[in-house]
Structures are given as structure tokens and as C-alpha cells.
Amino acid sequence: MAKTTTLLWAIAGVLFLALAGVAAYKALPILNPEVGGMAPLDTDCDLRAGACRSDLPGGGQISFAIKTPGIPLVKPLDLEVRLSGVEASKVEVDFVGIGMNMGFNRPRLDARGDGVFAGTGMLPVCVRVAMEWEARVLITSPRGLLAAPFRFITVKDGVVLPGGER
Known part of the structure; x- marks a missing residue:
């Protein structure tokens, strides 16, 4: 009886590991898609001040804006992408924390016509100031x-950084 129970647990363990492996294999392209071309990062871009633009590899341009003032945490953010010189069947915005894993956060934007995509996203709460x-x-x-990467900084409500930035 004890041998049968041990064998059943071993089989269950192997099946669990196999299932976990298949799930990881299937999820990897979703979490880390293979990018065919990356636009350069514009370090002078300030999304708090308005839309930022970048040239896409292979031609075309992108404009990205977070239209919600102040870019707050845990509140809906109005997002807008404008494309010229490139056709798109889908546009998503992958929010990635720099220096801290903030989990999967990739809202899909809706096509509005004429190369404009818009939608809503939200940044999670963060323990950092x-x-x-x-x-x-x-x-x-x-x-x-x-x-196309665009960098920005969020600041907790009520905190003023040196230089007066909120």
C-alpha cells in the first residue's frame, strides 16, 4: 500500500512538472515577445509635458502620450498612440518598472482610424517615493x-522632489 501511494505521488509530481513546463513554454512568447525592430530611446522625452515622438526602424514615426495629468498610480491613464508611415493590426503598451519587477501590465489600445490607437491603462501601487x-x-x-520605448517617472501623491517636480 505504501509503495503504491509513493508511486502515485511520484507520477503526480512528474505530471505537474510536465504541465508547468508546457505552460511556461506557451507563456514565454506572451511575456517576452520577439521584437523585430526597436526605436531608439529619447532621453529628452518628458511624457508629463506632452506627447513624445520617435522614428521607427524601417521607416515611419510614432507619437505616444499619457493624457492623464501627473501620471498617477492606481488610477486610469488615458493612452494615445499616433502612427504615420506604418500600418498596425494591433498596438499595446507594456509598462515595465525600471529596476523593479512590477508584474505583467500590457493594455491593448483600440484602433480609432487614421493611425490613431487609444485606450486606458493603469500603473500598480509602488512602495518607492x-x-x-x-x-x-x-x-x-x-x-x-x-x-518604441518611452521613459517617465511617477511620484507618490503629496511628495515634492527637489526641483519642485511632483
Whole structure:
């Protein structure tokens, strides 16, 4: 009886590991998609001041804006992407914490026509007073998956950083 129970637990363990492996294999492309071209990061971009623009690899341009003033945490953010010179079947914004894993956060934007995509996203709560983020805009196009990174900083409500930035 004890041998049978041990054998059943061993089989259950092997099946669990196999299932976990298949799930990880299937989820990997979703979590880390293979990017065919990456736009350069514009370090002078300030999403708090307005839309930022970048040239896409292979031609075309992107404009990205977080239209919600102050870019607050745990509140809906109005997002807008404008594309020119590139067709897109899907546009997503992957929010990535710089220096801290903040989990999977990739809202899909809706096509509004004429290369405009818009939607709502939300940043999770963060324990840091100030947090640096990258909004990686992912564009599914006939040329493959294109990406454009845009960096910004969030600050907890009521905190004023040196230089008066909130």
C-alpha cells in the first residue's frame, strides 16, 4: 500500500512538472515577445509635458502620450498612440518598472482610424517615493513586431522632489 501511494505521488509530481513546463513554454512568447525592430530611446522625452515622438526602424514615426495629468498610480491613464508611415493590426503598451519587477501590465489600445490607437491603462501601487518606468509601445505590423520605448517617472501623491517636480 505504501509503495503504491509513493508511486502515485511520484507520477503526480512528474505530471505537474510536465504541465508547468508546457505552460511556461506557451507563456514565454506572451511575456517576452520577439521584437523585430526597436526605436531608439529619447532621453529628452518628458511624457508629463506632452506627447513624445520617435522614428521607427524601417521607416515611419510614432507619437505616444499619457493624457492623464501627473501620471498617477492606481488610477486610469488615458493612452494615445499616433502612427504615420506604418500600418498596425494591433498596438499595446507594456509598462515595465525600471529596476523593479512590477508584474505583467500590457493594455491593448483600440484602433480609432487614421493611425490613431487609444485606450486606458493603469500603473500598480509602488512602495518607492519615485519610480522610473518604461512604456514600451508594441506595434504588430506587416514588418513584424516593432517597439518604441518611452521613459517617465511617477511620484507618490503629496511628495515634492527637489526641483519642485511632483
